[in-house]
Amino acid sequence: MSERIISWHGNPSRPTYTPPPGAIDAHCHVFGPMAQFPFSPKAKYLPEDAGPDKLFALRDHLGFSRNVIVQASCHGTNNAATLNGIAVSGGKARGVAVVDPAISDEEIAALHQGGMRGIRFNFLKRLVDDAPKDKFLEVAHRLPKDWHIVIYFEADILEEMRPFIAALPRLVVVDHMGRPDVTQGPDGPDMKAFRSLLDSRDDIWFKPTCPDRLDLAAGDPWNNFADAVAPLVADYSDRCIWGTDWPHPNMEKAIPDDGHIVDMIPRIAPTAELQQKLLVTNPMRLYWPEEL
Numbered sequence: 001m002s003e004r005i006i007s008w009h010g011n012p013s014r015p016t017y018t019p020p021p022g023a024i025d026a027h028c029h030v031f032g033p034m035a036q037f038p039f040s041p042k043a044k045y046l047p048e049d050a051g052p053d054k055l056f057a058l059r060d061h062l063g064f065s066r067n068v069i070v071q072a073s074c075h076g077t078n079n080a081a082t083l084n085g086i087a088v089s090g091g092k093a094r095g096v097a098v099v100d101p102a103i104s105d106e107e108i109a110a111l112h113q114g115g116m117r118g119i120r121f122n123f124l125k126r127l128v129d130d131a132p133k134d135k136f137l138e139v140a141h142r143l144p145k146d147w148h149i150v151i152y153f154e155a156d157i158l159e160e161m162r163p164f165i166a167a168l169p170r171l172v173v174v175d176h177m178g179r180p181d182v183t184q185g186p187d188g189p190d191m192k193a194f195r196s197l198l199d200s201r202d203d204i205w206f207k208p209t210c211p212d213r214l215d216l217a218a219g220d221p222w223n224n225f226a227d228a229v230a231p232l233v234a235d236y237s238d239r240c241i242w243g244t245d246w247p248h249p250n251m252e253k254a255i256p257d258d259g260h261i262v263d264m265i266p267r268i269a270p271t272a273e274l275q276q277k278l279l280v281t282n283p284m285r286l287y288w289p290e291e292l
């Protein structure tokens with residue numbers, strides 16, 4: 001792997017939709033800069049630099065106030081690039097870490113000090129070599145009580161994930177809704193299965209994110225995504241947070257326009273009340289609870 005990849009739009013449009021004051025982009029990443037923060041030897045993709053300067057310029061361009069930077073798989077379990085993004089944000093970013101399950105309690109405390117408020121368990125075989133559930137559970141028990149656990153898996157393993165998710169000892173947030181097939185519609189088997197997961201615990205949250213990934217074949221403006229996801233946001237409005245997913249890892253063949261990604265918000269959250277929860281109240285509860 002030698003060629004460095006660009007998966008983000010060079011000149012995204014300005015969205016038609018204006019987010020409310022204090023809106024949080026609660027799922028985005030930073031890549032490098034590589035000279036300062038090299039990628040993991042186990043990385044499955046090698047991106048060009050997409051550092052905090054670019055991320056914060058996009059935040060302002062799209063009309064957001066804060067970011068939650070989720071450690072990307074290309075940085076493995078070394079959180080230095082994500083911590084740097086948080087550190088240079090002037091208090092406007094917090095993060096989600098990816099850790100070696102053997103991490104010490106002191107290192108977890110240092111991550112908290114650096115602005116991390118959760119950890120991510122990634123189960124996608126194309127992104128990580130292994131996902132040891134027993135070790136994940138052990139470290140989950142050692143997290144600060146107010147942290148949460150972000151999990152990323154695909155719909156075809158939802159059933160086998162259930163006992164693990166049921167055993168997680170903190171609030172859970174499911175990335176990209178566990179990647180349902182949105183072309184099945186709001187009442188399709190994947191959405192039904194995901195709803196039954198949400199109904200199994202009232203502290204399972206989700207991100208109604210990534211129309212570009214989940215409605216890839218239809219493409220922008222991602223109508224299947226809007227149809228399938230709007231009812232979910234309406235029915236579980238206190239349990240969802242939203243993000244751009246910039247710089248869209250692995251989307252180099254179908255790079256989305258971030259302005260259009262933002263314009264999905266009023267289609268899945270049509271009222272001002274839903275938008276306030278999705279973009280402000282809910283993510284504030286997870287990432288800046290001391291301000292509420």
Ligand SMILES: O=C(O)c1cc(C(=O)O)oc(=O)c1
Pocket residue numbers: 071072073074127175213245249250
């Ligand atoms: O589907 C993906 O390729 C993807 C990858 C990553 C990552 O590499 O961390 O994060 C995401 O949220 C989505």
